[in-house]
Every structure is written in C-alpha cells, then in structure tokens.
Amino acid sequence: MKKMGCVEIVWGLVLCCNLAMALTSSSHNELAFEDVEHLSYDYKDALGKAIMFFEGQRSGKLPANQRLKWRGDSALTDGKPDNVKLVGGYYDAGDNVKFGWPMAFTVTLLSWAAVEYRHEISSAHQLSHLRAAIRWGTDFILRAHTSPTTLYTQVGDGNADHQCWERPEDMDTPRTLYKITSDSPGTEASAEASAALSAASLVFKRVDSIYSTKLLSKSKSLFKFADKYRGSYKDSCPFYCSFSGYQDELLWSAAWLYKASRDEKYLNYVLSNQGWSQAVSEFSWDNKFAGAQALLAKEFYGGKKDLSKYKTDVESFICALMPGSSSLQIQTTAGGLLYIRDSSNLQYVTSSCMVLSVYSKTLMTSNIDGIQCGSAHFSASQIKSFVKSQVNYILGNNPMKMSYMVGFGSNYPMQLHHRGSSIPSIHSHPSRVGCNDGYSSYYSSNNPNPNQYVGAIVGVAALLDGTKQEPLQLLQINTTINMVDYM
Numbered sequence: 001m002k003k004m005g006c007v008e009i010v011w012g013l014v015l016c017c018n019l020a021m022a023l024t025s026s027s028h029n030e031l032a033f034e035d036v037e038h039l040s041y042d043y044k045d046a047l048g049k050a051i052m053f054f055e056g057q058r059s060g061k062l063p064a065n066q067r068l069k070w071r072g073d074s075a076l077t078d079g080k081p082d083n084v085k086l087v088g089g090y091y092d093a094g095d096n097v098k099f100g101w102p103m104a105f106t107v108t109l110l111s112w113a114a115v116e117y118r119h120e121i122s123s124a125h126q127l128s129h130l131r132a133a134i135r136w137g138t139d140f141i142l143r144a145h146t147s148p149t150t151l152y153t154q155v156g157d158g159n160a161d162h163q164c165w166e167r168p169e170d171m172d173t174p175r176t177l178y179k180i181t182s183d184s185p186g187t188e189a190s191a192e193a194s195a196a197l198s199a200a201s202l203v204f205k206r207v208d209s210i211y212s213t214k215l216l217s218k219s220k221s222l223f224k225f226a227d228k229y230r231g232s233y234k235d236s237c238p239f240y241c242s243f244s245g246y247q248d249e250l251l252w253s254a255a256w257l258y259k260a261s262r263d264e265k266y267l268n269y270v271l272s273n274q275g276w277s278q279a280v281s282e283f284s285w286d287n288k289f290a291g292a293q294a295l296l297a298k299e300f301y302g303g304k305k306d307l308s309k310y311k312t313d314v315e316s317f318i319c320a321l322m323p324g325s326s327s328l329q330i331q332t333t334a335g336g337l338l339y340i341r342d343s344s345n346l347q348y349v350t351s352s353c354m355v356l357s358v359y360s361k362t363l364m365t366s367n368i369d370g371i372q373c374g375s376a377h378f379s380a381s382q383i384k385s386f387v388k389s390q391v392n393y394i395l396g397n398n399p400m401k402m403s404y405m406v407g408f409g410s411n412y413p414m415q416l417h418h419r420g421s422s423i424p425s426i427h428s429h430p431s432r433v434g435c436n437d438g439y440s441s442y443y444s445s446n447n448p449n450p451n452q453y454v455g456a457i458v459g460v461a462a463l464l465d466g467t468k469q470e471p472l473q474l475l476q477i478n479t480t481i482n483m484v485d486y487m
Helices: 009-021 033-038 043-056 100-116 118-123 127-144 158-162 187-204 209-228 247-261 264-272 289-301 305-321 345-365 380-395 435-443
Strands: 006-008 150-155 177-181 371-373 376-378 471-473 476-480
Touching: 043 127, 100 118, 100 127, 100 150, 100 187, 100 345, 118 127, 127 150, 127 187, 127 209, 150 187, 187 209, 187 247, 209 247, 247 264, 247 289, 264 289, 264 305, 289 305, 289 345, 305 345, 305 371, 345 380
Parallel strands: 006 476
Antiparallel strands: 150 177, 371 376
16 A cells, blocks of 8 residues: 655644643633533643654754664765765655755744743653754754855755655665855745744753854844845745745744844834735745734734734634634634645644644733634634644544544554655664665555654645545644643
C-alpha cells in the first residue's frame, strides 16, 4: 500500500499551543460545541508527544538525550559548497530537505506557544523539551544569516530528493544551497526569520539572557534586511513560494520585534503601515496577517488605541471561522472539523485555531465579554470551546474514531509518508538503503512503518464527491496542537 501523506513541521507546533490551551479549565455555562466540555482526553500526554515529534525531524549531529532512538546523525557537511556551516535545523515533512521559510514559521509559533502558555506547559513538565525544540531551530537560523544581507533559505535539491526514498542517515542527493541577498531578495523569508528570533528571544529571556540578547540582535538585522531590500520570495524560491506577498510578514515581524524589544520604532512601523492589514480567513506559513493582528490587538487592549484596525481585522478572521457567525466563510465537515483546504487540511485548522486560542485568552485577560459577528455574539469561552472541539477531533472524536496523532490512543495511523519512519532504523539495519531500494522495498509496503513516529499528525485531506464529506485519506504528517488550555 502506498504511504499516505507527508510530514510538515508547522502543524505540530500549532497543536502544541492548542493542547496547552486545552490544559486550562473551561467554563460550563456557555453554549459548547459538540458538548465539548463533557469530552476530555489526556492533553498532557498529547502535548508531550506533539513536542517529541520535532526530535524526529532533526538534521545534524543528534544530542545524547535524543528520545526518538530510531534516528541517527545526518547531513553533517551541509553548507560545505559555500564554506559555511549549515548543519542542524529541521527536515521538512517526510523529506530530507531543509526549507528555511516554513522552518522559521514553525519556530515562531512554537515560541508563541511557549510565551502565551508557559505556566501550563511547565506544569505538564514539557517546557524544557519545548525550549530545546525552539533552540534547535533558532541555532540554525543564526547560522543561516551569514551576513547583514545574506540568509540561506534552503539546503538540498527538492526535485532530486523527491526522486529518492532513503533515510536521512543514508542521504546522497545533492545538498544544493539557496540563499537570498540584497541582489536577490526574499522579504517573506527574511522577515519570518526575524519574527522567529524575536519571539524566541522572549522564550529564553529568563533562562539564558545572553542567548536571548543575541537572538534579538540578529532579529533586528534580519528585519532591516527584509524591509530595506524588498522583493517577493516567489522570485527567488524553488519551493514554498509566496502567494500572499510580503506585507504580512513585515507586519508580523515588526509586531514581534515590538513585543520583544518595546522599541517604539517598531510600534510606529505597524501604525504607519496598518493600511496593509487585511481581513483574511486563513493563517498559515504563507499568510501571517491574522497572527500579526492578534498580537497587535493585544496591544490595543493594553492601551494602544491607535491599533484598532488590527483588532477589527482579527475579529473578522474569527467571525469567518466560527460556526453560527453571520459572516462565516469557512465551513465545517459533518463531523465538525473546519474545512479550509482540500489538501493537508489539518495544517490550516491547527494554525487558525492557534489565533483563536490566543485571542480568546486576550479577551479573557482584558475582561472583554466577547466579539460580535453580525447578529451572532461569541464569548471568549465559546471561542475557546470551539478550539477544543477541533483538538478533540484530531485526537479521536471524529467519524473514523481514529486519533490523527501517531502514538496517541489505541487507534492511529500506522503507515506514514515519511522516509525515516518507513525504513528500518540505521541502528537495527546498518546496511545502506539506496535511493531506488527505498522505493522498491519500503515505500509500497503493506506493513506498518518499522519506526513509530510518536507525535506526528496526519494532514487529513477531504475527498469531495459533489458534497463536503469527512476526510477519508491520511495525506500528511504534521505537528501542531492547541491543547494547553485544557490540561
């Protein structure tokens, strides 16, 4: 049977935030979605697994405390063609390529979860593991920013990689390097890298002030590069090209820099460019408007009343997603799952739910009773309850009665579109598995993957037969859970 789906590192991180939200108590006096308040899972266990997932995506020299033991060292000479050190970072999806832009978005969201839900994640004894996951990404971003006007954005030949099915430990496809410079800019990628470092600087501020200061300094450098040399990454990229432009990333980056530094120039930047802000119905690796709006709406409630447009726009985003809203744009399946994209839908569900999670918390801490969506009113508790319904869907409350997280519950996917998981570990099968050998011996195997990839989340693509139906295929492994508020 053909392996279904591929892994994207973005998902696990968003799910981490939503799981953290799931750890907090919920009100029982509001309308609940799917009677969600009376349904509960072991969110602490799911959160731990979601964070562990990132260890399976690691590239480079693995640490002694590596928990997913089936992985080994890999790609130890990355960067050599340009005499730079680009070892480390994360592989993308089920591939052996490192894509800097979505990797940076992953780091930003992991950091956002750590900042917003530090207490809940710490109570679940997962904060050190989350910090380690963040640092594995930020260390790579620091290495990739080799000069004030240079950022390496990809390591590996995506086309060649897709022609091979081999473990990262055996990888022999070209480790081609791609970079953006002042002559060949990619504002989206450099601005996202800036956002990742400034967000992470907040995570490490209390525990490693020297590292935190370094992250913030390099974030400022990357933002300056992104803003001064404006040009869309779609003109410089081979994969993960931009479709939404770079204005969202610039606002997102400036918002994080203001949050991390409190430097008024970044506040003035988002004020003077608030005309860029758009009402959207998706938050993803390509479109960051809703995330920037959520950050700046919190500043609005903190007294920065000139930021009202961001508050209005993020509430339009929420109204576009909430069932029962008068301005609903995103439908749900019969089982209650947000249906945003035909392919890899859970990636977009979990990232969108992260914004809902964070904004519901902002409303609660600001003593705001909720938001108005035309004739419908939604309290913060109702928004939070809806996010929990999406988390529960992922963990097993769905028509298939299957957990879409590997290793969680008793019924979960066993055949994942992931090279390292689907081929025996190099520790148990030290003989090299070549490019074509992987396809002929393992890719089409009917057996469960030999390495259980704990914490991986399948993307779940919806198949349409004239009407909207429940997801029937497992197409993509991801890493995002919004569970902290329910533990």
